[in-house]
Amino acid sequence: MNTTQRAPILELHGISKRFGAVEALSSVDFEVYPSEVIGLVGDNGAGKSTLVKVISGTYRPDAGEYVFEGKRVAITRPNDAANLGIQTVYQDLALCDNLDVVANLYLGRERKRTLLPGIVKIIDEVEMERMAQSFVRELHVRIPSLRSRIATLSGGQRQSVAVARAVMWNSKVVLLDEPTAALGVEQTQQVKELIHRLREKGLGVVVISHNLADVFDVADRIIVLRLGRRVATFDTHVTNHEQVVSAITGAEFGDGATTDTSAG
Amino acid sequence: MDDRTQKRQTAASQTATREESIWTRVVGRLGHGDIGSLPVLLGLVLIAIVFQIANPNFLTPLNLTNLMVQISAVGTIAVGVVLILLLGEIDLSVGAVSGFAAAIMAVLSVKVGLPGYLAILAGVVAGALIGLFQGWWITKLHVPSFVVTLAGSLGWQGALLWVLGSTGTINLNDGLIVGLANTRLPVWAGWMVGGVVVVFFVVNSVMQRSRRAHSGLPIQPSTSLIFRTVLISAVVLITVGIMSVNRNPRQDIPIMGVPTGVIILLAIIMLFNFVTVRTQFGRSVFAVGGSAEAARRAGISVDKIRIVVFVLGSTLAAVGGILAGSRLFAVNQSSGGGDVLLNAIAAAVIGGTSLFGGRGSTWSALLGALVIGSIANGMDLLAFASSVRFMVTGAVLLLAVTLDSYTRARREQLGS
Numbered sequence: 001m002n003t004t005q006r007a008p009i010l011e012l013h014g015i016s017k018r019f020g021a022v023e024a025l026s027s028v029d030f031e032v033y034p035s036e037v038i039g040l041v042g043d044n045g046a047g048k049s050t051l052v053k054v055i056s057g058t059y060r061p062d063a064g065e066y067v068f069e070g071k072r073v074a075i076t077r078p079n080d081a082a083n084l085g086i087q088t089v090y091q092d093l094a095l096c097d098n099l100d101v102v103a104n105l106y107l108g109r110e111r112k113r114t115l116l117p118g119i120v121k122i123i124d125e126v127e128m129e130r131m132a133q134s135f136v137r138e139l140h141v142r143i144p145s146l147r148s149r150i151a152t153l154s155g156g157q158r159q160s161v162a163v164a165r166a167v168m169w170n171s172k173v174v175l176l177d178e179p180t181a182a183l184g185v186e187q188t189q190q191v192k193e194l195i196h197r198l199r200e201k202g203l204g205v206v207v208i209s210h211n212l213a214d215v216f217d218v219a220d221r222i223i224v225l226r227l228g229r230r231v232a233t234f235d236t237h238v239t240n241h242e243q244v245v246s247a248i249t250g251a252e253f254g255d256g257a258t259t260d261t262s263a264g
Numbered sequence: 265m266d267d268r269t270q271k272r273q274t275a276a277s278q279t280a281t282r283e284e285s286i287w288t289r290v291v292g293r294l295g296h297g298d299i300g301s302l303p304v305l306l307g308l309v310l311i312a313i314v315f316q317i318a319n320p321n322f323l324t325p326l327n328l329t330n331l332m333v334q335i336s337a338v339g340t341i342a343v344g345v346v347l348i349l350l351l352g353e354i355d356l357s358v359g360a361v362s363g364f365a366a367a368i369m370a371v372l373s374v375k376v377g378l379p380g381y382l383a384i385l386a387g388v389v390a391g392a393l394i395g396l397f398q399g400w401w402i403t404k405l406h407v408p409s410f411v412v413t414l415a416g417s418l419g420w421q422g423a424l425l426w427v428l429g430s431t432g433t434i435n436l437n438d439g440l441i442v443g444l445a446n447t448r449l450p451v452w453a454g455w456m457v458g459g460v461v462v463v464f465f466v467v468n469s470v471m472q473r474s475r476r477a478h479s480g481l482p483i484q485p486s487t488s489l490i491f492r493t494v495l496i497s498a499v500v501l502i503t504v505g506i507m508s509v510n511r512n513p514r515q516d517i518p519i520m521g522v523p524t525g526v527i528i529l530l531a532i533i534m535l536f537n538f539v540t541v542r543t544q545f546g547r548s549v550f551a552v553g554g555s556a557e558a559a560r561r562a563g564i565s566v567d568k569i570r571i572v573v574f575v576l577g578s579t580l581a582a583v584g585g586i587l588a589g590s591r592l593f594a595v596n597q598s599s600g601g602g603d604v605l606l607n608a609i610a611a612a613v614i615g616g617t618s619l620f621g622g623r624g625s626t627w628s629a630l631l632g633a634l635v636i637g638s639i640a641n642g643m644d645l646l647a648f649a650s651s652v653r654f655m656v657t658g659a660v661l662l663l664a665v666t667l668d669s670y671t672r673a674r675r676e677q678l679g680s
Contacts, residue, residue: 094561096554097675098622099547107551108562110544122542126472130479145482151675 007070009034009204010055010086010173015064017050024050025061026228032173032204037195039219039236040208043248046225048208052175055206056088057081069172087166088175093158095165097151101143102132104150105165135168139197142190156187160194173204180214192218212241226250301616303667304631307660311635315642322642326511329523335630335637336445336525337362337588338604342611342629343536344580347573349612350540352553352621353409355577357398357416358608362585363600364420365391367427369586370434370595373441380440384586391582392575394420399574403567409574417605425597433596436589444528445591448521451508457527458504462497469493525587529630532580536626549573553622584608603654607636610657614664620672635660 008031017025025047032038042048053059057078066075068084075081081088095104102125111124111131132146141160143153150158159179166174176195180188195218198205209215215222216236224232224247232247245251315322341358348355369387372378378386398416402409428434436442449457469489476483504522512519540546548569551559560566588604589595613619614635615628636657643653 092557094555094558096551096558096622098554099550103547103551107547107559108564110547112544121544123544123547126475126479126481129476129481133481 006033008032008067009069011065011067012051012055013065013067015051015054015061017054017059017061023228025054027064028225028228028230030055030223030230032206034172034202034204035199036221037199037205037207037219039215039222040206040225041210041212041215041222041244041248042225045227046248047228048225049177050228051225052088052177052206052208055081055173055175056086085170085172086175087169087171087173089159089162089166089177089179091178091181093162095150095158095162098149100149101136101146101153101161102129104161105132105135105168107165109169132168136164139164139167139194141194154187155183156190159183159187159191163191163194163198167198167201167203171203173206174198175206175208177208178210179207180209180211188214212244215244216241224248301625301628301631304614304616304628304635304664307614307635308631308638311638311642315638315645319642319645321645324511325506325509326513326519327641327645329507329511329526331634331637331641332507332526332529333445333523333591334641335633336523336529337584337591338607338611338636339529339584339629339633340532340587341581341584341604341608342615342633343532343626344577344584345608345612346615346617346624346626346629347536347540347549347580348409348577349617349619350549350553350621350624351570351573352556353402353570353574354609354619355398355409355413355574355581356605356609357394357413357420358577358581358584359600359602359605360417360420360424361391361394361578361581361600362588362604363595363598364394364424364427364585365582366585366589366595366599367424367434369441370436370589371427373436373438374434380438383438384441384444387586388579388582391585392579394582395575395578396571398578399571402574403570421601424599428595428597433594435594441586441590442593443524443590445523445525445587446593447524448519449524449527451521454504454508454522457522458500462500465496466493525591528583528587532583533626533630536576536580540626545569545572550622555622581608607633607657610661610664611636613668614661616664618668618672619665620668632664 010030010032012028012030015025015028015030016023028047028051030051040048040051050059054061057075057080060076066073068086073080073084075084096107099107106128111127112121113124113127114120115122129146136143136146139160141157141164143157143161150161153161163174163176163179179191179195183191192214195205195207199220205218207215207218219236222232222234222236222239222244223230224234224244226248231250232244234244234247312323321327341362345355345358365387368390369383372386373380373383394416398409398412401407402412469492473483473489507522507526508520510518510520540549548559548564551562551564552566552569556566559569585600589599611632612624612629613632615624615630615632617624617628617632639656639660640653643650643656
């Protein structure tokens with residue numbers, strides 16, 4: 001990845017956030033480039049969730065800059081981030097089990113057509129399904145049918161639907177919170193392939209995960225948070241698990257990136 | 265990498281056009297804990313067979329028409345209950361509201377002397393305002409709907425007694441009010457309405473199918489379309505047919521034609537079926553019932569949807585109460601009392617609408633009301649005491665709720 005020649009799509013500079021006496025984030029920098037997958041890792045309480053909520057606009061940082069596509073922007077509400085094209089898929093996915101895939105993809109944004117001019121508008125199911133179909137095909141999301149109810153889908157399929165919904169409105173950055181946490185091997189693979197395709201489409205993807213094996217599979221760079229600070233950044237192609245684990249736990253292992261597996 | 269690309273291609277072709285037979289869909293739905301109205305349809309057939317064997321007067325045009333008129337009021341109230349159950353809420357005030365609205369109409373018509381249409385309008389508006397009040401209280405003050413509407417049930421019953429005053433019973437005499445439930449359409453008009461419904465259904469199905477095909481979407485096999493068309497045409501035309509023959513057993517004065525009460529019930533069911541299935545508002549109702557948090561994050565104004573649904577629930581209760589008053593030519597202190605509330609809720613649930621929110625259809629109001637109505641009607645024919653009727657209806661309700669809980673548990677099992 002020659003990310004150095006391109007501009008980041010999203011940059012945070014010197015982000016700090018405290019909750020009472022606890023400093024959840026202290027002067028954290030963050031950046032994600034187009035067509036890049038970032039693995040955001042750290043132990044419990046390292047500040048991952050806080051950082052994600054700052055990026056998605058749920059929390060307002062106490063200090064720091066939010067730069068999107070090179071311009072400084074003010075993010076005060078989740079809608080501000082969403083309007084820029086920054087979408088977050090939380091672990092609970094926020095899907096309606098009782099509705100089908102198309103209904104969930106378009107929930108709150110249904111396409112409508114006029115039945116009686118000025119009086120009655122109905123949901124344009126055909127148009128919604130047609131657009132959903134081409135979109136789902138483009139992402140190679142594997143689901144039995146677009147008219148399957150979410151309740152009938154597997155965990156991986158649900159995750160895929162939630163991700164598809166997050167990126168189908170011209171999103172540029174998508175944050176995935178523990179996307180493979182509750183999934184089996186094959187379903188995890190399905191979600192990983194989806195993440196690869198999001199990168200191919202030019203999106204910046206941020207994956208928050210505890211599972212280092214998964215992070216190494218999908219991420220180009222790994223950013224490690226510890227106790228509210230960004231302590232290390234790794235290129236996954238020249239790094240091994242032990243180095244990342246050491247950075248997460250704070251164990252000493254010499255000079256970092258070049259240390260071999262026998263160390264520690 | 266090649267291996268992965270291949271996998272993708274087969275996956276893509278799997279999502280492409282696939283036709284499913286009706287049978288595989290039914291079996292699939294059973295397996296997924298999504299059975300809908302199938303059990304209640306089987307139950308209705310069973311009930312009809314049992315009562316017909318016990319008393320050959322059960323399946324006669326006279327009795328079947330009476331049955332439909334008998335259920336029109338409770339069926340209308342049950343449509344409102346369906347909407348509220350779709351949200352995952354409950355409204356225990358629909359019985360009292362139906363009585364109170366009917367009383368307002370009766371007093372305005374008989375004691376004040378307002379024209380019938382104004383009295384009816386006032387009753388309906390009263391229902392809407394009650395729903396607004398209760399819905400606001402539930403959503404804005406975060407009090408469970410169970411409690412607010414239970415309190416409402418007591419309060420509106422008191423209001424009913426207060427409005428009726430010392431008279432106790434008011435006999436209705438306005439032509440329009442009395443005619444609401446008791447008029448019979450001319451036979452030709454009944455056939456015309458039935459014909460329009462069938463034509464509308466066929467045209468709508470064919471147009472939807474061709475729009476889907478035009479957009480390259482998977483379509484149902486034509487056998488399924490033909491099957492559904494034949495089935496629905498048969499049900500509609502047989503119903504009109506039964507109501508269009510002379511049902512007076514004495515043969516002196518012919519009694520025939522579809523009763524207006526039945527038309528009103530069916531029109532309300534179809535209207536709200538359209539609203540729930542085809543409009544964005546209806547989609548939002550299902551979404552809130554399925555997951556209020558997901559609906560909120562999708563930008564749906566959850567509070568607004570809830571309040572509107574409570575308004576609709578109480579309004580339909582008022583309409584049901586007015587129909588009941590019209591059918592009995594009177595409103596009295598027990599209007600909307602007794603088993604009206606329980607029958608309306610039982611009808612919605614027996615008909616297949618889930619108590620847990622997000623699943624159901626306004627048609628379940630008709631099917632459930634038919635079950636409860638046929639049991640009552642059949643037992644009356646057999647001269648059973650109402651003790652037996654209550655116990656049988658209770659057992660059927662228990663069965664329906666158990667089925668609902670079982671399928672819900674099955675869905676959750678599959679979901680995890």
